[in-house]
Amino acid sequence: MTEQTNEQTTEQGSGILAGRTILVAGVTLDTSIGFAVAKFAQEQGATVLISNFGQALRITRRIARRLPVEPPVLELDVTDPEHLASLPEAVREHLGADAVLHGVVHSIAYGNPETLLGGKFLDGPWKDVAQALEVSAYSLKSLAVAARPLMVPGSSVVGLTFDATVAWPVYDWMGVAKAGLESCARYRARDLGAEGIRVNLVSAGPLRTLAAKAIPGFEDLESLWTTRAPLGWDNTDQEPTARAVCALLSDLFPATTGEVVHVDGGFHAMGA
Template identity: 55%
Template sequence: MSALLEGKTVLVTGVLTQQSIAFHAARLAQQEGARVVLTAFGRRSLVELIAQRLPEPAAIVDLDVQNQDHLETLADRVAAQLGPDAALDGVVHSIAFAPRDALGGNFLHTGWDSVATSLEVSAYSLKALTVAVLPLLRRRGGAVVGLDFDAQQAWPHYDWMGVGKAALEATSRYLARYLGGDGIRCNLVSAGPIRSTAAKSIPGFQELADAGTSRAVLGWDLENPEPAARAVVALLSDWFPKTTGEIVHVDGGTHMVGA
């Protein structure tokens, strides 16, 4: 039996630390036979260091999703790393950011500039990234998988990032609608809380984490990103050929338990 992603090429964003879901998605993708290209935002040397911990070497391209030049040249720069007949079979979107005043219980007092940044980076970037690499995705069809956090609930301290995740979910559905004709699927993995670098930027994260784990009927480990990463790899594979616009919850069951 061949590996799950044998012969596929996947672009993975958001690999910053070994604790990130993106890192484990890249690791598992390589173990399942994929060629992986990473993106780096700002701290390229850190991404290069973390990339050395992957099973196989991975090319790295710079990407700031708020930089139009980066987006307009992304497909060409990825293709330059891949060589002749370059194509992508999958993209992992693991990009989110909210200014500090958009988090931590400041919801009623956050100004538009901070809200706009949250929405652009955390939601609009899914569309921007996908469209940027569309020439490579259209060559064979493929899958876009984004990382989500349950936007059905109003979580403590999550504030405008929660609104950003709701916008991400809507963006994913519209991408699924418009790209289905190209054989491109777009799905999200809604993961339980992980104690990552991103989590450390959320004031009051522990309260959010407690709320996100206390109802997990299967249990939930804040230190283990692999369950969510496994779902990402599964959605990148051919095992979900007719699934698009979906949100797969990997949270130990928290999302479906009322109390």
Template identity: 55%
Template sequence: MSGLLEGKRLLITGVITESSIAFHAAKQAQEQGAEVVLTGFGRLSLIERIAKRLPTPAPLVELDVQNTEHLDTLADRVREHVDGLDGVLHSIAFAPQSCLGAPFLDAPAEDVAKAVEVSAFSYKAVANACLPLLGSGSSVVGMDFDARVAWPAYNWMGVAKAALESTNRYLARELGPKGIRVNLVAAGPVKTMAARSIPGFSELEDSWGDRAPLGWDTTDAGPVARTICALMSDWMPATTGSMVMADGGVHSLGS
């Protein structure tokens, strides 16, 4: 029996450790038949070791989304490993410490600008950089944390995620005529390195399972990874510009 992503060629960004949602998405995608290429930034030697822990060791391409040269050459460098792409996962976000946990009113403009550039504008930048490799029927997926409400400690990253959600809608409008779907997965909290860097966010994690109608395990990224793979597959051909919730149902509650 063939997998859900049999024959698909995917670019997965944002793998840092084995706890990363992107790592679990790459693992699940390979198990469903996809060929995966990873991007990394910073500690490339660490990411190379992590890549070897996938079911099939995946090639790694360096990508700093603030580096114009990296973006301009991305398609050519990815083409060294695959002849095209059927899907791209954008799992990239960053905000200076002043934007997370610290008083919301105190963050300086330059820190907020960096958070929005890396966490929202880069969604467009990566999609655009991959456009020469993407054909009709392909899928771009971004990682979100529901920004329709204000969360404790999330502060300006919440604002950046709201910008990401708007970017998702405009990207869907631009790329739809090319047959490219663009969607976000709004995940519940998962214990990753990124989550640990947010002061006070652990309180939100600890209460999520009690609030979620379906329950929620913050140590299990599997449900989120499977949602990503579903969006990468051919089974959601009419879904674009959407935010698909993978949070145990917390988004549906008033309190």
């Protein structure tokens, strides 16, 4: 193990993720859910790696310094077969030849806001729809397969969704992509269960992330939570979602897989 990894383990020590190594894929800004997950995971004793790619990688490396312990930052484009194939090697480069991953977090989604969001469902071109489905849904399978050689019985894959059981205002093709993600998670849970690997999703309420700001009319969507979430909802607080993700990464849910856990103030359970 590297000196940096030993430092993480020594400084964090205890918690529900003590002794576990977690990869959080898709961390850009410190307002992202992925960043909140990485932060809480470190606070709970995990050794954390984070990833991004392209021009955003430079931002991620800078943002990584704001975590309790600066983690290794991997370049990983989940649509690039070469990046996916080299993931085990990249992890071992930082954590040693015997490295394992006890958890993988899929915090990745993209849909062209100019063609797929904000009331453009009927006009969405297939080229952009295909990209949204590949990045936001198919990549859960791609990432899980890439990480599989490093995972052990008891490992956990957790993705982030936005309730895809209904049609939302302005969300349009991203809603379809999230429906694909939720279905993909169930099939991944089926196929990886025999290896003792769990696959679950957390469905968060609307949060003021970089992705949310790109959705035209997002304010209309998030305003629904004002009166209908029985516990209330703070759209600037990513920590409740991060806590749920980390609970699913831990051994507190050893027999839970194929599940979607709602962290939305109870909104999903309410009628009109």
